[in-house]
Amino acid sequence: MATMQAAKKQLRKLIKDRLCDVSLDSSKNQTSKALETLFTMPQYQNAQRISVYLSMPSGEISTAGIVHDALKNGKEVFVPYTYKISHLADGPGSVMDMVKLDDLRDYEELRPDKWGIPTPTESSIANRINSFGSVGKSVGHDASSAPGQGGLDLIVMPGMAFDMNMNRLGHGRGFYDFFLERLQRHTDTKKGRMPLLGSNALKWSEQLLEESSVPTDSTDWKLDALITGDGQLLTASHSRIA
Numbered sequence: 244m245a246t247m248q249a250a251k252k253q254l255r256k257l258i259k260d261r262l263c264d265v266s267l268d269s270s271k272n273q274t275s276k277a278l279e280t281l282f283t284m285p286q287y288q289n290a291q292r293i294s295v296y297l298s299m300p301s302g303e304i305s306t307a308g309i310v311h312d313a314l315k316n317g318k319e320v321f322v323p324y325t326y327k328i329s330h331l332a333d334g335p336g337s338v339m340d341m342v343k344l345d346d347l348r349d350y351e352e353l354r355p356d357k358w359g360i361p362t363p364t365e366s367s368i369a370n371r372i373n374s375f376g377s378v379g380k381s382v383g384h385d386a387s388s389a390p391g392q393g394g395l396d397l398i399v400m401p402g403m404a405f406d407m408n409m410n411r412l413g414h415g416r417g418f419y420d421f422f423l424e425r426l427q428r429h430t431d432t433k434k435g436r437m438p439l440l441g442s443n444a445l446k447w448s449e450q451l452l453e454e455s456s457v458p459t460d461s462t463d464w465k466l467d468a469l470i471t472g473d474g475q476l477l478t479a480s481h482s483r484i485a
């Protein structure tokens with residue numbers, strides 16, 4: 244396990260160094276190509292409830308256009324909110340929920356956190372609907388959501404690195420991996436797994452690696468599909484996205 248974490252750490256460092264060299268022009272161009280592809284996908288067009296990460300100032304495909312398009316088309320948009328928890332002795336010290344944006348104004352009023360990620364204020368959380376179908380922080384409140392309520396139709400995920408086998412490497416806090424496990428436990432499993440879509444920020448060669456290059460263990464979730472910065476859609480053999 245120590246070796247696995249060391250291998251992931253090393254890969255994160257490698258990618259971070261590569262991302263420093265990407266120009267603003269290239270990053271804008273790749274964002275618009277990736278979004279063009281996303282908007283043509285039936286899985287996006289038909290999704291009513293979507294989760295979208297809100298991009299950092301650099302190193303990620305910008306998702307501002309997705310939020311605008313989704314809200315304009317009447318979709319429910321859920322965004323990450325991370326917070327510390329104390330009462331799970333054998334779990335993580337912080338968890339991530341996906342909380343609902345009210346409207347475009349709400350989105351535009353979000354303020355950047357220490358990583359530059361637009362984030363809902365702590366004081367707004369108690370009144371926000373979360374993706375588990377309850378209101379406020381989900382940890383400690385899970386039991387109140389009726390079975391079948393909540394859930395997401397599409398999850399647009401960030402990542403440091405991806406490979407051709409649809410493996411994904413995050414920033415190493417396990418936020419998405421823990422969140423997906425909780426979401427799966429709380430939503431109607433008969434519907435099957437919600438499609439997980441990664442957007443491969445920045446050029447093919449910078450973040451997309453050869454098959455099985457991302458070290459993974461049993462807690463890592465594979466993506467169903469990946470959109471690259473040149474607008475290509477890669478799908479997995481296990482995927483519900485054809």
Ligand SMILES: Nc1nc2c(c(=O)[nH]1)N(C=O)[C@@H](CNc1ccc(C(=O)N[C@@H](CCC(=O)O)C(=O)O)cc1)CN2
Pocket residue numbers: 255256259296297298299303323324325339358360401402403413414415416418419
């Ligand atoms: N845009 C965006 N939003 C997101 C995520 C993300 O990866 N991207 N997250 C996905 O989980 C969660 C926030 N988690 C994060 C965890 C660590 C770091 C980070 O940069 N940590 C180290 C650097 C570690 C590294 O080299 O990767 C730092 O503080 O410098 C950023 C976000 C929720 N929102």
Ligand SMILES: Nc1ncnc2c1ncn2[C@@H]1O[C@H](COP(=O)(O)OP(=O)(O)OP(=O)(O)O)[C@@H](O)[C@H]1O
Pocket residue numbers: 251411412413414415416417418419420421424460462463
């Ligand atoms: N569902 C889980 N149950 C137990 N441990 C988990 C679970 N999900 C992640 N972990 C653990 O959390 C730690 C961080 O995970 P990992 O390095 O895979 O994060 P990541 O995929 O880079 O980040 P993220 O999921 O936030 O994007 C690892 O030690 C991993 O084993």
